[in-house]
Amino acid sequence: VTASTVQNVIEPSGLAEALAALRARTPLVQCLTNIVVAGSTANALLAVGASPAMVDNPEEAGDFSRVADGVLVNLGTPYAVTAEAMEAAALAATAAGTPWVLDPVGAGPLRWRTSLAHRLLEQRPPVVVRGNASEIMALDGGAGGKGVDASDSADQALDAATDLARRGGPTVVAVSGEVDHLTDGDRLVRVANGHPLLTRMTGSGCALGALMAGFAATCEDPLLAATAATATLNVAAQHAADAAHGPGSFAVALLDSLAAVTPEQLAEQVRLS
Amino acid sequence: VTASTVQNVIEPSGLAEALAALRARTPLVQCLTNIVVAGSTANALLAVGASPAMVDNPEEAGDFSRVADGVLVNLGTPYAVTAEAMEAAALAATAAGTPWVLDPVGAGPLRWRTSLAHRLLEQRPPVVVRGNASEIMALDGGAGGKGVDASDSADQALDAATDLARRGGPTVVAVSGEVDHLTDGDRLVRVANGHPLLTRMTGSGCALGALMAGFAATCEDPLLAATAATATLNVAAQHAADAAHGPGSFAVALLDSLAAVTPEQLAEQVRLS
Amino acid sequence: VTASTVQNVIEPSGLAEALAALRARTPLVQCLTNIVVAGSTANALLAVGASPAMVDNPEEAGDFSRVADGVLVNLGTPYAVTAEAMEAAALAATAAGTPWVLDPVGAGPLRWRTSLAHRLLEQRPPVVVRGNASEIMALDGGAGGKGVDASDSADQALDAATDLARRGGPTVVAVSGEVDHLTDGDRLVRVANGHPLLTRMTGSGCALGALMAGFAATCEDPLLAATAATATLNVAAQHAADAAHGPGSFAVALLDSLAAVTPEQLAEQVRLS
Numbered sequence: 001v002t003a004s005t006v007q008n009v010i011e012p013s014g015l016a017e018a019l020a021a022l023r024a025r026t027p028l029v030q031c032l033t034n035i036v037v038a039g040s041t042a043n044a045l046l047a048v049g050a051s052p053a054m055v056d057n058p059e060e061a062g063d064f065s066r067v068a069d070g071v072l073v074n075l076g077t078p079y080a081v082t083a084e085a086m087e088a089a090a091l092a093a094t095a096a097g098t099p100w101v102l103d104p105v106g107a108g109p110l111r112w113r114t115s116l117a118h119r120l121l122e123q124r125p126p127v128v129v130r131g132n133a134s135e136i137m138a139l140d141g142g143a144g145g146k147g148v149d150a151s152d153s154a155d156q157a158l159d160a161a162t163d164l165a166r167r168g169g170p171t172v173v174a175v176s177g178e179v180d181h182l183t184d185g186d187r188l189v190r191v192a193n194g195h196p197l198l199t200r201m202t203g204s205g206c207a208l209g210a211l212m213a214g215f216a217a218t219c220e221d222p223l224l225a226a227t228a229a230t231a232t233l234n235v236a237a238q239h240a241a242d243a244a245h246g247p248g249s250f251a252v253a254l255l256d257s258l259a260a261v262t263p264e265q266l267a268e269q270v271r272l273s
Numbered sequence: 274v275t276a277s278t279v280q281n282v283i284e285p286s287g288l289a290e291a292l293a294a295l296r297a298r299t300p301l302v303q304c305l306t307n308i309v310v311a312g313s314t315a316n317a318l319l320a321v322g323a324s325p326a327m328v329d330n331p332e333e334a335g336d337f338s339r340v341a342d343g344v345l346v347n348l349g350t351p352y353a354v355t356a357e358a359m360e361a362a363a364l365a366a367t368a369a370g371t372p373w374v375l376d377p378v379g380a381g382p383l384r385w386r387t388s389l390a391h392r393l394l395e396q397r398p399p400v401v402v403r404g405n406a407s408e409i410m411a412l413d414g415g416a417g418g419k420g421v422d423a424s425d426s427a428d429q430a431l432d433a434a435t436d437l438a439r440r441g442g443p444t445v446v447a448v449s450g451e452v453d454h455l456t457d458g459d460r461l462v463r464v465a466n467g468h469p470l471l472t473r474m475t476g477s478g479c480a481l482g483a484l485m486a487g488f489a490a491t492c493e494d495p496l497l498a499a500t501a502a503t504a505t506l507n508v509a510a511q512h513a514a515d516a517a518h519g520p521g522s523f524a525v526a527l528l529d530s531l532a533a534v535t536p537e538q539l540a541e542q543v544r545l546s
Numbered sequence: 547v548t549a550s551t552v553q554n555v556i557e558p559s560g561l562a563e564a565l566a567a568l569r570a571r572t573p574l575v576q577c578l579t580n581i582v583v584a585g586s587t588a589n590a591l592l593a594v595g596a597s598p599a600m601v602d603n604p605e606e607a608g609d610f611s612r613v614a615d616g617v618l619v620n621l622g623t624p625y626a627v628t629a630e631a632m633e634a635a636a637l638a639a640t641a642a643g644t645p646w647v648l649d650p651v652g653a654g655p656l657r658w659r660t661s662l663a664h665r666l667l668e669q670r671p672p673v674v675v676r677g678n679a680s681e682i683m684a685l686d687g688g689a690g691g692k693g694v695d696a697s698d699s700a701d702q703a704l705d706a707a708t709d710l711a712r713r714g715g716p717t718v719v720a721v722s723g724e725v726d727h728l729t730d731g732d733r734l735v736r737v738a739n740g741h742p743l744l745t746r747m748t749g750s751g752c753a754l755g756a757l758m759a760g761f762a763a764t765c766e767d768p769l770l771a772a773t774a775a776t777a778t779l780n781v782a783a784q785h786a787a788d789a790a791h792g793p794g795s796f797a798v799a800l801l802d803s804l805a806a807v808t809p810e811q812l813a814e815q816v817r818l819s
Contacts, residue, residue, distance in 0.1 A: 077601075077603070125325075246806055252525055255520050319793060525798055
């Protein structure tokens with residue numbers, strides 16, 4: 001891996017502009033996601049300034065992907081019927097030029113959804129794949145972890161991410177962890193604003209995938225879009241942690257902070273490297 | 274449209290009595306709703322003083338509608354299997370004389386659920402249909418909007434609502450917006466207590482539909498029931514906004530306020546016209 | 547019923563040790579649960595110190611039950627497809643020696659899921675069955691209640707619970723109520739830390755079932771595990787109630803308290819009899 005560093009390519013001011021652009025346009029983000037986080041994901045999108053629409057049945061998903069500004073496919077609790085909708089949405093989004101994001105929750109140990117993830121990746125490449133280290137390694141052919149939480153460090157998964165991006169699949173691969181790593185196979189960005197409370201609430205990673213779909217809808221460069229989503233969530237999380245007494249109040253404050261964080265704060269407080 | 278004004282028909286004191294009656298009886302409200310808001314809808318019903326039961330599979334939905342006091346059918350994330358349950362519930366509720374409420378989320382641009390909504394409306398009229406302007410216009414045969422958020426003003430949808438109510442379908446049509454409009458085709462009520470934060474959290478409209486089913490279970494006049502639900506949610510929202518720092522803390526405070534709002538506050542603070 | 551009292555068998559210090567053991571091991575708890583509480587259940591598990599994984603499709607549920615440390619099967623919103631997954635998970639868990647917990651939400655008046663509950667109970671006995679009085683009586687062959695809320699007192703259901711446990715089905719039967727009753731057919735434990743606000747939020751009982759699966763994964767004695775889960779939730783609820791202004795802020799504070807409650811507080815504040 002010899003990806004160049006971010007200093008040349010992603011500037012804090014660019015993240016600020018991306019957040020302002022998202023709020024100016026209020027992108028319509030179609031989410032095909034899971035029963036655990038559907039509500040919290042919709043709330044995260046609304047808080048940041050996007051417009052969520054959870055259209056995930058096979059009768060409507062493909063048609064809706066043609067009018068949505070961005071699409072999220074999250075494999076948290078797939079069923080045969082929603083998997084069918086996900087394939088239709090990914091196909092229609094790609095055909096319409098709508099950016100779509102794949103969040104392969106649980107890829108690796110869970111074989112059925114891992115096959116689904118591979119099928120989605122190979123046939124209709126998403127603009128961003130976001131996962132933890134285990135999931136990204138599993139998508140690249142590695143063994144993957146035991147469960148849905150990260151059990152490999154983001155650093156170790158970087159080779160897999162770069163390989164995955166270079167093989168002509170997703171444009172950008174984002175590996176979430178204490179430090180987030182994002183690469184398009186050529187450029188590499190690290191965002192070091194992670195907060196431990198993000199791992200004590202369900203759905204923070206899932207919300208991040210949805211935010212990436214929103215930013216990708218209003219920002220031309222997918223690497224900048226994915227980085228802006230990561231930075232916005234993580235800077236908001238740092239604000240939220242100051243107001244929180246535990247994981248419950250943190251999740252509430254995170255929504256408040258996603259709505260309140262300004263482009264200027266984002267540029268000042270993001271820790272890129 | 275020459276609907277008479279509310280002054281003659283709905284009084285603030287009637288709303289207060291409706292809230293007191295709901296709390297005295299704790300109606301059992303069956304909800305066939307979506308994966309995004311199922312939890313927040315149940316919490317809204319519990320907070321206000323009703324008893325929710327989310328029975329939405331085709332094996333049980335119809336039987337349960339016969340024992341429930343009110344039924345909500347919400348089209349937020351319909352699937353073939355839950356759509357079948359919705360038809361069974363609407364049929365059984367109508368047969369048993371149980372009031373049921375239709376919330377046609379996304380009607381208009383999403384064709385499959387729009388057909389489902391029309392089928393439900395034509396065969397077994399609900400006591401209330403609640404939607405935003407786009408959805409109500411779509412049900413009346415209009416073109417509808419682009420997504421699941423309101424894109425037409427409630428005012429413009431009033432003709433569609435009146436027409437829909439007069440055609441012998443639903444008894445009452447409620448058009449949600451900055452100012453809520455409710456009509457039974459003859460009488461018209463406006464409730465001017467909307468708050469912008471209600472549009473920054475997911476599920477406030479869905480919760481309103483559920484509250485309408487609860488009020489309709491304990492109040493003879495459907496227009497009074499739907500107005501009482503609207504007023505209760507919106508007055509509670511105004512209380513919640515005073516305690517909120519953003520959309521996350523607003524959603525939490527809204528549940529607290531739904532539990533705390535008194536019939537007297539409702540009568541004093543509602544803005545009917 | 548001549549079950550011996552708890553004084554001989556469950557000590558507050560044992561509950562403290564069980565909580566410390568759970569946090570030391572972070573058990574992976576597979577949840578096959580309902581669309582209403584999937585998010586709040588995952589958050590309760592994360593808050594207390596366990597690791598949730600919501601794997602509930604028939605393609606993956608059985609395989610995952612072999613690697614999970616504990617399994618929850620909750621019948622809140624079953625569909626044909628998830629019911630199939632529940633049977634596979636219960637079978638695989640039993641075969642692998644993984645403790646699993648059955649929460650028969652709505653058993654009694656809802657016939658289809660009552661049959662499912664009986665089938666699960668008879669073929670592959672869970673380590674714990676948790677329900678309200680109506681549900682436990684229905685599982686024991688009684689008539690059951692009208693809805694999903696408790697309508698019989700926990701005390702009245704004790705005979706049914708003891709009978710159910712003695713018939714060689716579940717090892718432990720837990721009857722939730724103002725005072726919780728737990729029995730393995732021989733020993734009886736009462737936990738008198740219930741709080742009324744637990745009945746004003748959705749999912750507190752469902753979270754309790756999930757916590758029982760987590761404790762059963764890290765504690766050899768199922769009666770101690772189920773009692774520790776009950777005590778932890780209820781002591782945390784008492785802390786949360788002190789910080790709450792209503793059901794919304796209570797649910798948030800409950801997650802904070804589940805994360806903050808110490809083994810020492812648990813031993814000091816639990817009211818066993």
